[in-house]
Amino acid sequence: MKPKPRQCRDTGATETVAETIGSRGAVPPAEPAAARAISPVKVSSEGVEVTQSIQNMPHDVPLVEGKRTIVRVYLSANAAGPIMVHGLLKARRRPSGAWHFIGSLGPVAINPAENGQLRTKRENESKSLNFLLPAVVCQAGFTEVRLAKLWEAAPAPLRVPPNARRRVRFRPTPPLRVRILGVRFQAGSPPANIEPSALDYTLIRSWLQRAYPVAGVEWSQTAVDAPQAWPFDASVINAFVRGIRTTDVLGGVDARTHYYGLVSEGSGGFFMRGLASGIPTAPDPSTVASGPTGTNTWGWDTDGSYGDWYTGHELGHTFGRFHAMFCGAAGGAPYPFVNGQLSDADGAFVGLDTGDPASGLPLRALPGTMWHDVMTYCVFQWLSSFTYTGIRDRLIQEDALPASMAGTGAARARTRSKSAAGTNTIHVVATVNLTQGTGAIRHVTALPAVPVGAAMLSARSASRKRMARAKGPAISLRLYGKTGRWQAYPATLIPDACTNPGDDETGTIDALLPPAKNASRMELLLNDKVIDTFVPGPPPARVRAIRPAAPAPRRRGPAAEAVEDNPVLTWQETGTSRARGRGAAAAPPGRVYTVQVSIDGGRTWQTAGFGLRQPSVTIDRQLLGDAETVRVRITSTNGFERATTEQTLKVDDL
Numbered sequence: 001m002k003p004k005p006r007q008c009r010d011t012g013a014t015e016t017v018a019e020t021i022g023s024r025g026a027v028p029p030a031e032p033a034a035a036r037a038i039s040p041v042k043v044s045s046e047g048v049e050v051t052q053s054i055q056n057m058p059h060d061v062p063l064v065e066g067k068r069t070i071v072r073v074y075l076s077a078n079a080a081g082p083i084m085v086h087g088l089l090k091a092r093r094r095p096s097g098a099w100h101f102i103g104s105l106g107p108v109a110i111n112p113a114e115n116g117q118l119r120t121k122r123e124n125e126s127k128s129l130n131f132l133l134p135a136v137v138c139q140a141g142f143t144e145v146r147l148a149k150l151w152e153a154a155p156a157p158l159r160v161p162p163n164a165r166r167r168v169r170f171r172p173t174p175p176l177r178v179r180i181l182g183v184r185f186q187a188g189s190p191p192a193n194i195e196p197s198a199l200d201y202t203l204i205r206s207w208l209q210r211a212y213p214v215a216g217v218e219w220s221q222t223a224v225d226a227p228q229a230w231p232f233d234a235s236v237i238n239a240f241v242r243g244i245r246t247t248d249v250l251g252g253v254d255a256r257t258h259y260y261g262l263v264s265e266g267s268g269g270f271f272m273r274g275l276a277s278g279i280p281t282a283p284d285p286s287t288v289a290s291g292p293t294g295t296n297t298w299g300w301d302t303d304g305s306y307g308d309w310y311t312g313h314e315l316g317h318t319f320g321r322f323h324a325m326f327c328g329a330a331g332g333a334p335y336p337f338v339n340g341q342l343s344d345a346d347g348a349f350v351g352l353d354t355g356d357p358a359s360g361l362p363l364r365a366l367p368g369t370m371w372h373d374v375m376t377y378c379v380f381q382w383l384s385s386f387t388y389t390g391i392r393d394r395l396i397q398e399d400a401l402p403a404s405m406a407g408t409g410a411a412r413a414r415t416r417s418k419s420a421a422g423t424n425t426i427h428v429v430a431t432v433n434l435t436q437g438t439g440a441i442r443h444v445t446a447l448p449a450v451p452v453g454a455a456m457l458s459a460r461s462a463s464r465k466r467m468a469r470a471k472g473p474a475i476s477l478r479l480y481g482k483t484g485r486w487q488a489y490p491a492t493l494i495p496d497a498c499t500n501p502g503d504d505e506t507g508t509i510d511a512l513l514p515p516a517k518n519a520s521r522m523e524l525l526l527n528d529k530v531i532d533t534f535v536p537g538p539p540p541a542r543v544r545a546i547r548p549a550a551p552a553p554r555r556r557g558p559a560a561e562a563v564e565d566n567p568v569l570t571w572q573e574t575g576t577s578r579a580r581g582r583g584a585a586a587a588p589p590g591r592v593y594t595v596q597v598s599i600d601g602g603r604t605w606q607t608a609g610f611g612l613r614q615p616s617v618t619i620d621r622q623l624l625g626d627a628e629t630v631r632v633r634i635t636s637t638n639g640f641e642r643a644t645t646e647q648t649l650k651v652d653d654l
Contacts, residue, residue: 008069008138039156041083043110045164046074046118049128050145053211054385056348057118061385062392064173065140066215068354070363072128073147073164075108076115083110085158088149089131094142094167105130105363107153122350123367130363140172173392174399176214177257177285178315179248180204181241184618185226185263187270194266195223200293200307204262206356207308208315211374211383213392218257220606222620223566227442227611234275235496235506237261237290239429239442242277242510244610245288246427246451251596251605254403255452258318260311261290268294274310276317276497277508283397286453286510287494289314300379303361309381313374317497319394321387327378330501335386340376342384343368351382402452424642425450426479426513430524430532432493434473435504439524439531443611444639445594447512456512457489475509478523478530479516488525489513519640537590540636540643543571548654549616567654569595570616571634571645593617594635599627602646624651 047057049072055061063069071091077083087104108129114120121127129147137143147164151157184195201221209217226232227240238261245259265271274291278284291314293307301309323332326340343349351366372378373387383391424446432439450456457477475493480486493507509524524532549568573588595609595617609617624630630651635644 008067008133008135039152039158041077041079041152041158043085043150043158043161044076044115045147045161046076046116046121048073048145048147048164048166049122050133050166050168051350051352052354053213054342054349054351054383054388056343056350056385057122059168061349061388062173062213063138063168063170064213064215064392065170066135066138067173067213068210069133069138070352070354071131071133071145071166072122072125072352073131074118074121074128075110075150075161075164077110077112079110079112081112084108084153085110085129086151086153087129087131087147089145090148091133091137091143091145093137093139094144097137100134100137101148102131102134105132119347123347123365125352125363125365138170140170142167142169173213173215174395175216175218176208176212176395177218177254178208178220179245179253179257179259180219180221180311181244181259181261182221182223182620183226183237183240183261183263183290184223185230185232187230187266192266194264194270196262196264196293196307197305200262200264200305202359203303203305203308204293204311206359206361207312210354210356211309211312213383213388214395218254220257222606222608222623223618224607224609224620225612225618230270232272234261234263234272234290234498235277235431235508236442237263237272238275238277238288238496239431239508240611241288241290242286242429242508243427243443243445244607245286246447246454247445247594247596247607247610248605249451250447250449251598251607252404252603253606256285256398256401256403258285258315259288260315260318261288262307262311263290263292265292265294265296274314274498276314277510278494279317279322279497280320282320283394283401285318285398285401287318289318289497298379303359309374312383313381314498316375316387316391319391321375321390323377323498324373324375324384324387326372326376328500329375329377331497331499332375335373335375337368337373337384337386340372340378341369342366342371342373342382345369349385353382404452424448424515424640425456426516426519426640428477428509428511428513428522430477430509430511431506432473432475432509432524432526432531433504433506434493434526435506437526437529437531439526441522441524441532441534444522444534444536445592446637446640446642448642448644450512454512456514457491459487459489459514474525474527476525477509477511477513478525479513479519480521480523481516482518482520487516516640522639534639535590536638536640537588538638539641540591540638541574542643542645543573543593543615543634543636544645546571546632546634546645546647546649548649566618566621568616568618569632569654572615573636590638592637592639594637595619596633596635597623598631598633599623599625599629602631605633619654624654627651630654 182196276289323329324335325332349368353364355363373384495507522534593612596605
């Protein structure tokens with residue numbers, strides 16, 4: 001017996017095998033002996049639709065190569081009453097591929113009272129005969145599908161309508177590259193650890209695979225400690241995510257990866273409204289976003305977590321998608337359908353959620369006049385054809401960008417050799433509130449190299465006349481030397497997206513400054529006024545005594561079990577004495593740490609902790625995989641200088 005062919009499915013999802021009959025070139029089985037007489041009922045085809053997420057009958061939405069694909073056959077009958085019908089579909093690669101036979105996912109009840117009502121059938125998944133295509137016919141190029149057999153449940157064979165066929169084209173599309181940073185913080189009384197649940201991550205990944213125009217998601221996730229205590233807002237988290245992303249890209253993470261900060265509201269009371277740190281008009285995977293997750297249904301979402309579509313919305317901004325300005329969404333751009341719907345009143349476009357059996361999510365048709373685009377603030381959100389094709393176009397553009405840092409081998413060698421303090425490229429992330437005339441320098445980090453695709457700012461005179469000639473607010477970073485002389489670096493504000501009418505006008509500065517010897521301080525200026533100052537601590541020193549901490553007292557809270565399984569590392573700086581208890585000495589004033597781990601011998605690195613003010617870090621075990629050893633890199637920095645130490649540890653000891 002030949003094995004059943006794989007179905008078109010999302011990469012990483014649980015494979016679901018339909019009632020697939022036969023395999024490549026196989027002959028379909030004969031009807032049961034009791035069904036040799038042809039039924040007098042005449043069945044007609046009202047259309048064949050091949051769909052993956054959103055589609056209309058002319059098939060204006062591109063089909064993505066390898067994505068889970070459903071063929072929907074719409075039938076009518078001249079029977080006296082409803083009849084239950086099964087079907088067999090055959091599909092082949094055009095022009096001369098072998099036929100593959102696919103059984104329907106289930107029977108369909110054909111109701112003669114609904115003859116000719118194509119819209120009614122398209123808007124209800126139970127009113128079409130549905131087939132899940134095998135992967136072999138979902139490759140780039142043309143595919144032909146034909147209804148091969150029909151029979152009643154009685155059983156009795158039915159004549160196949162000759163027009164129940166369709167030729168479609170599958171198009172190559174890059175994957176969605178995304179890294180989710182779950183933000184861990186303590187809040188409540190008594191304080192409890194709050195971080196996203198396993199279900200949050202699972203449903204986000206599943207939703208992106210089902211709704212976005214991709215066959216697969218190159219997914220990674222980790223939990224990291226928040227940069228400050230609760231409360232905080234998305235602008236603070238976005239600045240934090242920008243710092244981690246830059247560090248990761250220098251460590252070998254694909255520079256085309258989109259980063260997202262995920263903040264759980266816990267049992268309620270810790271809701272953080274989402275924001276995107278910019279809407280790039282050109283391909284720019286460095287644009288980040290963050291948003292909340294939790295169990296709230298918002299009146300329509302009942303799968304246990306709203307983080308899925310909320311993440312899809314904020315990530316949409318990072319792909320250049322503006323708000324569809326409906327249901328309170330503002331600051332957007334023109335949208336082609338009324339009321340933010342997936343379709344105009346004619347219902348031409350119908351969404352299809354192909355489902356996720358592993359998560360208990362069924363196949364569902366999403367009527368275009370009831371469901372709304374994910375870039376609105378409306379209920380019942382999915383991707384419209386407008387957003388779907390727009391994100392696909394941007395994915396293709398981003399795929400052509402460089403994937404890895406410049407000079408990877410040499411740069412990594414230089415990084416490992418820098419165990420003593422030295423001057424480096426300076427990465428600055430700051431937030432600015434134009435309405436209030438305030439700002440904050442959030443992260444100042446000394447880097448060993450310039451990340452791929454990034455450019456350093458150029459110094460220039462910051463005279464009032466020159467600044468006045470600039471369009472919009474004049475923002476600059478001023479770097480002072482020991483003698484009081486300074487260099488000014490005009491910076492560009494990245495406006496926050498997802499703001500509401502009446503919100504303050506806010507944004508982010510993400511800048512790289514050239515190495516500066518003997519720098520004494522940095523100022524952030526808005527319209528020639530100093531709004532924040534950064535003063536570095538003493539020169540950093542190498543760390544030592546990197547070791548697992550003693551077990552902590554048992555924590556309580558919804559994420560307690562996950563947190564307790566994550567190892568805690570501590571260390572000391574050279575010249576400091578060991579502290580009692582868990583072995584971590586207090587960090588010198590002005591000292592900040594970055595912790596990275598590598599499970600491939602130092603070829604690539606992932607950030608486990610960033611902006612740490614204390615010499616300890618909780619490492620998400622997901623970063624360790626199945627490795628037996630892990631290389632730990634701890635960088636101590638005062639912002640302008642850095643000192644790095646690496647050490648190999650046994651995972652079993654953590």
